[in-house]
Amino acid sequence: MDSYDFNTGLHGVYGPADVSWSFRAPLPVPRSGPSAAYVGGRIVVFGGEATGKVFGTNEAYDPKTDTWEALAPMRVPRHGLHGATVAVIGDMIHVPGGGPVPGGSIQGAYHDAYTLG
Numbered sequence: 618m619d620s621y622d623f624n625t626g627l628h629g630v631y632g633p634a635d636v637s638w639s640f641r642a643p644l645p646v647p648r649s650g651p652s653a654a655y656v657g658g659r660i661v662v663f664g665g666e667a668t669g670k671v672f673g674t675n676e677a678y679d680p681k682t683d684t685w686e687a688l689a690p691m692r693v694p695r696h697g698l699h700g701a702t703v704a705v706i707g708d709m710i711h712v713p714g715g716g717p718v719p720g721g722s723i724q725g726a727y728h729d730a731y732t733l734g
Contacts, residue, residue: 626645629641691727
């Protein structure tokens with residue numbers, strides 16, 4: 618049985634200098650199964666899922682201002698874009714694959730590419 622008990626907007630930051638964790642502005646849309654990339658001084662979070670829905674939401678976090686900004690959504694909402702499937706090449710973020718429906722039963726051959734301004 619799938620469980621969405623762990624959807625979260627928590628945003629923890631590890632400080633190696635003082636060997637501790639602290640919390641910053643929470644992710645605006647709590648979810649599970651998103652992916653992220655660091656580019657241009659910002660952390661960009663793509664997609665994800667929650668009970669009965671899949672998100673096309675993309676949001677960028679600016680660590681200097683501790684704020685989130687909504688970005689253009691993915692053409693096809695999807696989740697399961699784990700780590701290695703997101704790549705930063707030059708100034709573009711490539712987001713291939715992912716599932717268009719909740720759960721892990723369907724994966725698609727999708728590919729979005731974004732350039733951040």
